[in-house]
Amino acid sequence: MLDLIIKNGSCYIDGKLKKQDIGIKKGKISEIGEIKIDNSSEVYDAENLTVLPGCIDTQVHFREPGDTDAEDLNSGSKAAIAGGITSVFEMPNTNPPTSSKKEFIKKLKLAEKRMFCNYAFYFGATPDNHKELSDLKNLEGCCGIKLFAGSSTGNLLVNKEEDIEKVFQSSSKVVSVHSEDEEILNMRKKLIREGDVKTHPIWRNEVCAIASTRKIVKIAERYKKKAHILHITTRDEVDFLSQHKGQISFEITPQHLTLSSPECYEKLGTYAQMNPPIREKIHQDRLWYAIRNNLVDTIGSDHAPHLKENKEKTYPKSPSGMPGVQTLVTLMLNHINEGRLTLEQFVNFVCENPVKIFGIKNKGFIKKDFDADLTVVDLNKKHKIKNEEIESKCKWSPFNNMEFKGKPVLTVVNGQIKMKDGKIIGKALGKPMEFK
Numbered sequence: 001m002l003d004l005i006i007k008n009g010s011c012y013i014d015g016k017l018k019k020q021d022i023g024i025k026k027g028k029i030s031e032i033g034e035i036k037i038d039n040s041s042e043v044y045d046a047e048n049l050t051v052l053p054g055c056i057d058t059q060v061h062f063r064e065p066g067d068t069d070a071e072d073l074n075s076g077s078k079a080a081i082a083g084g085i086t087s088v089f090e091m092p093n094t095n096p097p098t099s100s101k102k103e104f105i106k107k108l109k110l111a112e113k114r115m116f117c118n119y120a121f122y123f124g125a126t127p128d129n130h131k132e133l134s135d136l137k138n139l140e141g142c143c144g145i146k147l148f149a150g151s152s153t154g155n156l157l158v159n160k161e162e163d164i165e166k167v168f169q170s171s172s173k174v175v176s177v178h179s180e181d182e183e184i185l186n187m188r189k190k191l192i193r194e195g196d197v198k199t200h201p202i203w204r205n206e207v208c209a210i211a212s213t214r215k216i217v218k219i220a221e222r223y224k225k226k227a228h229i230l231h232i233t234t235r236d237e238v239d240f241l242s243q244h245k246g247q248i249s250f251e252i253t254p255q256h257l258t259l260s261s262p263e264c265y266e267k268l269g270t271y272a273q274m275n276p277p278i279r280e281k282i283h284q285d286r287l288w289y290a291i292r293n294n295l296v297d298t299i300g301s302d303h304a305p306h307l308k309e310n311k312e313k314t315y316p317k318s319p320s321g322m323p324g325v326q327t328l329v330t331l332m333l334n335h336i337n338e339g340r341l342t343l344e345q346f347v348n349f350v351c352e353n354p355v356k357i358f359g360i361k362n363k364g365f366i367k368k369d370f371d372a373d374l375t376v377v378d379l380n381k382k383h384k385i386k387n388e389e390i391e392s393k394c395k396w397s398p399f400n401n402m403e404f405k406g407k408p409v410l411t412v413v414n415g416q417i418k419m420k421d422g423k424i425i426g427k428a429l430g431k432p433m434e435f436k
């Protein structure tokens with residue numbers, strides 16, 4: 001007897017959409033084909049819907065421990081499953097930072113029976129914890145090492161070249177990098193104009209990004225270690241990184257693909273402030289070039305919520321970051337409907353490539369005996385994103401009142417339906433992800 005059948009869906013299997021049923025038992029995909037409904041305790045009719053492997057968001061900040069008034073592991077995971085995300089990689093720039101095994105194990109305990117989606121945590125690099133970084137291979141739930149080469153939210157920063165070298169030299173996992181040059185950031189602070197958020201991308205300009213990225217790639221290649229460059233925003237980086245594929249992979253966010261300067265700052269003010277910043281359309285066009293030509297490897301939301309009262313502070317006292325885990329799938333489905341990328345590319349960026357780059361076990365594909373994590377979407381459903389439906393504690397989205405075509409309607413995590421038509425179902429039973 002099966003626990004659940006997803007019936008009549010158009011399923012993404014082996015790179016193609018196939019009309020198949022999916023049978024689930026004990027959290028695993030146990031049958032694919034035509035399955036009789038009397039063989040299961042629960043059946044979901046996915047007629048006219050598209051069934052994808054569970055979508056993975058490879059960059060979220062759920063703020064716990066520390067800034068839990070803005071988010072915590074429970075609320076962030078609700079936002080994830082509400083948006084069709086079945087697994088997340090969560091960031092270490094918390095308070096205290098997740099930069100020791102002691103703090104890492106504490107975080108795993110905080111997540112237990114409180115997260116609706118599956119999860120893995122980054123181990124934060126510091127200038128002096130490289131010895132711990134060499135022994136992470138078998139640490140449960142560890143997706144990689146996070147390196148802040150430029151300062152952002154929190155107090156994790158490794159900006160001296162010799163310290164960055166120590167991180168890569170010692171690394172036993174993929175090193176994912178926030179790539180901005182701290183020295184250039186400090187030199188350009190004089191360009192900040194109080195009360196004018198339009199100076200944010202002038203301060204944190206494209207030179208600041210490409211200078212850091214060149215340095216990171218040079219070091220990673222020297223030590224023959226894997227580097228994953230997060231939230232790429234500039235045409236220079238796209239052109240440079242496309243020449244250094246292999247050990248080097250990179251990510252783009254839906255926000256940088258959807259919003260551009262100066263319009264976003266005129267419309268949203270400090271709500272559009274994030275690091276690295278939203279830039280002019282000339283850079284966004286190059287990001288889309290990277291998408292069309294499969295130069296980019298992953299799409300991650302960089303979900304980084306802050307309360308409205310803090311976002312509305314006078315720039316630059318306003319914090320950088322915006323929520324995104326709940327809107328990633330919706331935004332990208334809309335872009336698919338508008339012909340900017342294919343469904344196959346989307347699945348590569350949010351399901352298959354994260355598995356390949358980070359060595360995730362049993363996820364990313366609809367295959368027999370793989371984990372039963374599924375994202376079911378209605379590609380034709382039009383809807384407006386509304387602040388009131390945002391599950392994050394911050395209760396806002398930069399896309400409030402904007403209409404999109406395409407929406408996740410069912411999220412299956414470990415074989416159980418956890419979101420159906422926008423409603424969260426049952427208990428938080430997410431598990432740590434496993435790695436090769």
